[in-house]
Amino acid sequence: MSGNVRIELPQARKDSHLRSGGPAITVRNLDKSYDDNHVLDDLSFDFERGKVYVIMGPSGCGKSTLLRQMIGAEHPDAGEVLIDGIDIHSNSRRLRDEARRKFGVLFQSSALLNGLTVAENVALPIQRHTDLPQSTIDLMVKLKLELVGMGNALDKYPYEISGGMKKRAGLARAIALDPAIVFYDEPSAGLDPVMIGVIDKLIKDPTSKLGITSVVITHEMPSIFRIADEVLMLWNGRFVFRGTPEALRNSTDPLVRQFLKGDPEGPIGAPRQLSELSERLIGPSARDARSATP
Amino acid sequence: MAAPTKLISDLGALVNRYIEVLGAAVKFGGAAIWYGVRGIFNRRIYPRHDLIVHMDYTGARSTPIMVLLGFLVGASLVIQTTPSIARYGPAELVAGVVGVSVLRTLGPLLAAIIFAGRVGAGFTAELGTMAVSEEILALDTMGIHPVGYLVAPRFLAAVLMLPACTVLFDLSALIGGYLAGTMQFNISHESWMDVTKQFVNLSNFTFGLAKSVVFAIIITLVCCYKGFTVRGSGMEVGRATMQAIVISLILIIFSDFVMSMVYNFLSKLGIVE
Numbered sequence A: 001m002s003g004n005v006r007i008e009l010p011q012a013r014k015d016s017h018l019r020s021g022g023p024a025i026t027v028r029n030l031d032k033s034y035d036d037n038h039v040l041d042d043l044s045f046d047f048e049r050g051k052v053y054v055i056m057g058p059s060g061c062g063k064s065t066l067l068r069q070m071i072g073a074e075h076p077d078a079g080e081v082l083i084d085g086i087d088i089h090s091n092s093r094r095l096r097d098e099a100r101r102k103f104g105v106l107f108q109s110s111a112l113l114n115g116l117t118v119a120e121n122v123a124l125p126i127q128r129h130t131d132l133p134q135s136t137i138d139l140m141v142k143l144k145l146e147l148v149g150m151g152n153a154l155d156k157y158p159y160e161i162s163g164g165m166k167k168r169a170g171l172a173r174a175i176a177l178d179p180a181i182v183f184y185d186e187p188s189a190g191l192d193p194v195m196i197g198v199i200d201k202l203i204k205d206p207t208s209k210l211g212i213t214s215v216v217i218t219h220e221m222p223s224i225f226r227i228a229d230e231v232l233m234l235w236n237g238r239f240v241f242r243g244t245p246e247a248l249r250n251s252t253d254p255l256v257r258q259f260l261k262g263d264p265e266g267p268i269g270a271p272r273q274l275s276e277l278s279e280r281l282i283g284p285s286a287r288d289a290r291s292a293t294p
Numbered sequence B: 001m002a003a004p005t006k007l008i009s010d011l012g013a014l015v016n017r018y019i020e021v022l023g024a025a026v027k028f029g030g031a032a033i034w035y036g037v038r039g040i041f042n043r044r045i046y047p048r049h050d051l052i053v054h055m056d057y058t059g060a061r062s063t064p065i066m067v068l069l070g071f072l073v074g075a076s077l078v079i080q081t082t083p084s085i086a087r088y089g090p091a092e093l094v095a096g097v098v099g100v101s102v103l104r105t106l107g108p109l110l111a112a113i114i115f116a117g118r119v120g121a122g123f124t125a126e127l128g129t130m131a132v133s134e135e136i137l138a139l140d141t142m143g144i145h146p147v148g149y150l151v152a153p154r155f156l157a158a159v160l161m162l163p164a165c166t167v168l169f170d171l172s173a174l175i176g177g178y179l180a181g182t183m184q185f186n187i188s189h190e191s192w193m194d195v196t197k198q199f200v201n202l203s204n205f206t207f208g209l210a211k212s213v214v215f216a217i218i219i220t221l222v223c224c225y226k227g228f229t230v231r232g233s234g235m236e237v238g239r240a241t242m243q244a245i246v247i248s249l250i251l252i253i254f255s256d257f258v259m260s261m262v263y264n265f266l267s268k269l270g271i272v273e
């Protein structure tokens, strides 16, 4: 496995390069609600090129929703998302396609097509976006799969391989066209610590070596400190923290402290039913006693 | 004063929502047809191989059930109506009753209902599972139109294969009816054929076939749309499948009624036979 395998392909790479020295991703005044549920509240931020950004926050706080707006899979109620200066929600299909070609996405559930083999899955974006002959595509697919350590599973179907292998195949597909930006939605969820380390390395290496911008949604604290250049914490539709992992560690913000410690008591709050249940089982006295001890 | 205003605004919201869903569904149907036709000439929209797989699944593999159920429906129709017909006239008239009702209504309708249960339910379940596991989202972000890639080949396959299944069902029902009539009620081969020729004409058959094309469009669009719009967990896939079948059946039977009315109207004007 070497991090710097890279195929020189003018057609495929021309579009994936970032044009300007400007930010890789710009989000302005992004707003999204589902019925009465105001998930994203007037978010604005820039992501520089060549860095790893980690977005964290409690389950259900809207991380995947933010991702869906950033990759143009859903329309925000207001605001805009620029990928290398191009509006991902543009009315022009040509512009949308141009913006799309600049990034790859590793989905939370890997999202490999079950009817296709691993190799066919990785070939899909290459076939769609280039006119390369099949033999070249086969070679690219093989190289990408070897890069993620899946060189021997080309002809396996997604339902025949483990969760960790699916994640790696999904990653190979996300980087098939050498995108300038890669989004990862909970890449380490459900994986063992060693596999998490492997995935972290696959995220970190290309970022530093090839100047790729990575946006990673994760809860995995060791991961965050290994890979992040900057961490953002989403809560109640807004970022309550943005800074380096060092600053995160030293933050005195009660939300951040609670999240880092995994404390069930605090401003984030456990789901109501859960705290009622624990109160019934343990009793309020036990709860008071626990929060009293330092 | 507050209650009626709330009622009106709630009603307005409901109507708005229906219009929204209807608009989305129409757009979805348009895309399915557009990409289905374009995909015949442009191999990038969906893999050719997928079309063959779906035609095999929707058509070839439906053959046994269509033949078996068609045969049984034709036979029981004759067994149950012949005694009543014989009470008022010649028993062989049943040949005409079977011919017309199978070709015009029973064949297309029952084939479509079987098809909805076998093929339509499969469409919703497959696509719903893909929606839940973000596969549809992934296609979209790779720049592959999900409706073109997933729905268009299913749509084409169903529109070609339901009429084929209907022909099979019709034939089996006519054979079943013939065998029941000649063997159970001793109607001679000659008189059965005679009556059939007098009652049945080509337009009965083509009208039935045209209806089956409409039914195929209804089943594919409803079932694929319900699959595409599944959100949440695997549980929702089951619910969506049930809803897709119920909506398909209602629309099939309702459109059958409407088409029959229109046909009658046109035949009164002498435009069709």
Ligand SMILES: Nc1ncnc2c1ncn2[C@@H]1O[C@H](COP(=O)(O)OP(=O)(O)O)[C@@H](O)[C@H]1O
Pocket: A034, A037, A039, A057, A058, A059, A060, A061, A062, A063, A064, A065, A066, B231
């Ligand atoms: N398609 C949708 N329709 C309605 N509500 C949704 C939809 N997607 C997400 N939500 C709601 O939005 C909130 C944020 O969800 P999500 O972005 O998946 O959270 P996270 O990824 O941070 O766990 C949740 O309350 C969820 O129920």
Ligand SMILES: [Mg+2]
Pocket: A063, A064, A065, A108
């Ligand atoms: Mg999520």
